[in-house]
Amino acid sequence: xxxxxxxxDAINRRRFLEATFAAGVSAAAGATLLGATRAxxxxxxxxxxxxxxxxxxxxxxxxxxxxxxxxxxxxxxxFDNLTAFGPDNVSVVPRLAxxxxxxxxxxxxxxxxxxxxxxxxxxxxxxxxVVATIAKSLDKARAGYASGIFGxxxxxxxxxxxxxxxxxxxxxxxxxxxxxxxxxxxxxATGIDAQAETPNGTGPFKLGSHEQGxxxxxxxxxxxxxxxxxxxxxxxxxxxxxxxxxxxxxxxxAVDVINQIGSETYLALQNIPGVVPYSQxxxxxxxxxxxxxxxxxxxxxxxxAFKHLIDRxxxxxxxxxxxxxxxxxxxxxxxxxxxxxxxxHDQDFAKARSLLAEAGVGSLALDIWTTSERPPSPKMxxxxxxxxxxxxxxxxxxxxxxxxxxxxxxxxxxxxxxQWSDTPTLFELFYLVHHTKGAANYSTVEIAPGTDARIEAIxxxxxxxxxxQLVGELLPIIQERSDRIIPxxxxxxxxxxxxxxxxxxxxxxxxxxxWMEA
Amino acid sequence: MVNFVVRRLxxxxxxxxxxxxxxxxxxxxxxxxxxxxxxxxxxxPEQVEALRERLxxxxxxxxxxxxxxxxxxxxxxxxxxxSNQPIGPILWNRLANSLVLAAMGxxxxxxxxxxxxxxxxxxxxxxxxxxxxxxVVVIFALPEYVTGxxxxxxxxxxxxxxxxxxxxxxxxxxxxxxxxLILPVAVVxxxxxxxxxxxxxxxxxxxxxxxxxxxxxxxxxxxRRIVVTHALxxxxxxxxxxxxxxxxxSLGGLVVIETVFSYPGIGQFLVQSIxxxxxxxxxxxxxxxxxxxxxGNLVADVGSLALNPRLRS
Numbered sequence: 001x002x003x004x005x006x007x008x009d010a011i012n013r014r015r016f017l018e019a020t021f022a023a024g025v026s027a028a029a030g031a032t033l034l035g036a037t038r039a040x041x042x043x044x045x046x047x048x049x050x051x052x053x054x055x056x057x058x059x060x061x062x063x064x065x066x067x068x069x070x071x072x073x074x075x076x077x078x079f080d081n082l083t084a085f086g087p088d089n090v091s092v093v094p095r096l097a098x099x100x101x102x103x104x105x106x107x108x109x110x111x112x113x114x115x116x117x118x119x120x121x122x123x124x125x126x127x128x129x130v131v132a133t134i135a136k137s138l139d140k141a142r143a144g145y146a147s148g149i150f151g152x153x154x155x156x157x158x159x160x161x162x163x164x165x166x167x168x169x170x171x172x173x174x175x176x177x178x179x180x181x182x183x184x185x186x187x188x189a190t191g192i193d194a195q196a197e198t199p200n201g202t203g204p205f206k207l208g209s210h211e212q213g214x215x216x217x218x219x220x221x222x223x224x225x226x227x228x229x230x231x232x233x234x235x236x237x238x239x240x241x242x243x244x245x246x247x248x249x250x251x252x253x254a255v256d257v258i259n260q261i262g263s264e265t266y267l268a269l270q271n272i273p274g275v276v277p278y279s280q281x282x283x284x285x286x287x288x289x290x291x292x293x294x295x296x297x298x299x300x301x302x303x304x305a306f307k308h309l310i311d312r313x314x315x316x317x318x319x320x321x322x323x324x325x326x327x328x329x330x331x332x333x334x335x336x337x338x339x340x341x342x343x344x345h346d347q348d349f350a351k352a353r354s355l356l357a358e359a360g361v362g363s364l365a366l367d368i369w370t371t372s373e374r375p376p377s378p379k380m381x382x383x384x385x386x387x388x389x390x391x392x393x394x395x396x397x398x399x400x401x402x403x404x405x406x407x408x409x410x411x412x413x414x415x416x417x418x419q420w421s422d423t424p425t426l427f428e429l430f431y432l433v434h435h436t437k438g439a440a441n442y443s444t445v446e447i448a449p450g451t452d453a454r455i456e457a458i459x460x461x462x463x464x465x466x467x468x469q470l471v472g473e474l475l476p477i478i479q480e481r482s483d484r485i486i487p488x489x490x491x492x493x494x495x496x497x498x499x500x501x502x503x504x505x506x507x508x509x510x511x512x513x514x515w516m517e518a
Numbered sequence: 519m520v521n522f523v524v525r526r527l528x529x530x531x532x533x534x535x536x537x538x539x540x541x542x543x544x545x546x547x548x549x550x551x552x553x554x555x556x557x558x559x560x561x562x563p564e565q566v567e568a569l570r571e572r573l574x575x576x577x578x579x580x581x582x583x584x585x586x587x588x589x590x591x592x593x594x595x596x597x598x599x600x601s602n603q604p605i606g607p608i609l610w611n612r613l614a615n616s617l618v619l620a621a622m623g624x625x626x627x628x629x630x631x632x633x634x635x636x637x638x639x640x641x642x643x644x645x646x647x648x649x650x651x652x653x654v655v656v657i658f659a660l661p662e663y664v665t666g667x668x669x670x671x672x673x674x675x676x677x678x679x680x681x682x683x684x685x686x687x688x689x690x691x692x693x694x695x696x697x698x699l700i701l702p703v704a705v706v707x708x709x710x711x712x713x714x715x716x717x718x719x720x721x722x723x724x725x726x727x728x729x730x731x732x733x734x735x736x737x738x739x740x741x742r743r744i745v746v747t748h749a750l751x752x753x754x755x756x757x758x759x760x761x762x763x764x765x766x767x768s769l770g771g772l773v774v775i776e777t778v779f780s781y782p783g784i785g786q787f788l789v790q791s792i793x794x795x796x797x798x799x800x801x802x803x804x805x806x807x808x809x810x811x812x813x814g815n816l817v818a819d820v821g822s823l824a825l826n827p828r829l830r831s
Contacts (some may be wrong), residue, residue: 196602209688248674248682
């Protein structure tokens, strides 16, 4: 393992512990984390069928088109990444790539690939497969969710059968981390566009049978390169949408794990014998967008004024039933090792009025767009509306169906709610959402002069200490001027029976580690 | 009779064409499309446009409808825009599952609903009549979502007697675990039997007050013979029509029940197609439900003709 690994390991272990304690992990979750650690220490039993349920169905077998967490979890079982997140869920460890090194100051990365790995159809895994996968992610018409997922890549080219050189448009320190993402699974060069019909990965499980939208069964890949894992014989995927049905299914033993449950389901399942509910701090957050290229938010003082409208603690209590932590308008959760001391954005009507007056904004009438299909974001919209009323701004809450929301709201409306999953790379954290060329920068403009250059410097910097300094200089700018109100980070919820061991309750857990008691 | 059936079948084809066109039009004028759904919030407008072009979503609606309709006539239901899987096999499998649910629900609801309707009509205004009528009115008034959740809470969560979800592995028969069918069938049956009870009661009361029943009484026929042979046979005509309509309604109305019980039927398929803006899937699903409605109605009409010779003229 190279030096960068060890530095990241140290940082990320610290982040994990800090996040755990700063967030005030519930007793159940704390016990769970310790339990998970102990479970890994126990000898894992081979065999068993895990029945795994999600609130949504597997939407596509193609890793690049899997939008649901169920589909992404499945693709993580059928396919391998070049790297994978370690036990702390943040640092990366080798998987299909056994080692990697930056060259040309981080503008090129050379990956040495694992030898002797085979796809499920028996063909050999080679550098051509990595090149084809990265090339697909660069083709906007074919990439699906994976567009640009490997970072600012220009091209990937083979250097022999098991070495790949990746050339980037600029130095990119997070490249190994970006290889571990949910849409970075490596697919075979042959038949790469047919994975939705016949998925063919190198992963620890092979597709057994699949009925679209109903259920899926995967079975252990006996030829998997990792001799120790997976532990399970098979996994069956189901969809259970309703909270009451989820409770009945786990209590009645119809399923072993339900991932992505709601907070109400988590609370209802506490103190049930044989059932282990998890409430885990996460980097997942919801956002109130105030798009910086649209009126009335072109003036950063109006954007900042809106950040002072919400009583965040009250919103956390009412919207998340206390299952989360207060946000401070930067996308790094409390305890993140790169977080610096920032002024707390409390509800402050006097300051909001003053900022609005400085910006020359008198009375305003606005719509805030939200969707109940992303709970509890409508409650955030209501909190913004109530706060705005106190400073003379009349806001109407528009709660619309998700499909309509997705097509007509992001990028188009000045004020709306949204949500973001935990994003591990600084490229995703900063470049994608704040750089003017970032695919998810809805405002399309710099929030402050020089922001693009600062972000480019951060993602290019390989030295960890210097990187932290650069992030520390950027965060106050983001907090003050960005187009995003981040009032809270949501805990992640899951539930299992007490027979399930090695389950790490995060959005995308690794099925390789799971085993079941007899 | 044959002419009648042929006429109705031709009429049904016209209706199905109309339904398919309206559905296609509505789906295409609604905001949001499969390209934005597939790519998600992060996608740039250029990405969305590129995918729209790749999926042919940029071509005129009428052209796409004509091609889709031609495929349907040839038995080609198309390919899911989201999953890339052929829709036909998925749809038929889901339809078969829904037919099982609807048929079992009807099998339970029809005898019980008719029996309760007859009993309440014969004992009109009695305490028994009022108790049964009040109960079925309450059941009928409750949304299926509420009835389903109530049954899950009582029979699954509290008493742990019955499974709350119809979890079926790929290739596995629904009958592999028949216990999973009980609660969803119960919800279908409860709603239907409450309705059939009301319809049968009303038509039985009308029949019992009719001249031919009075004649039968004066002729000294037994009460049982009067009720079963004379009154019920005539009262069944409107009931039968409602059963036919109810079958189609049951199939279309399974959306909620199948979602609550994770039942792999056509209702769940429709919900998933809507969530994914999977236009071919949605189109095919709606058309199949409309066809089921039409066929149920036709069967009911033919049954009415068979029961009542006067209608044949």
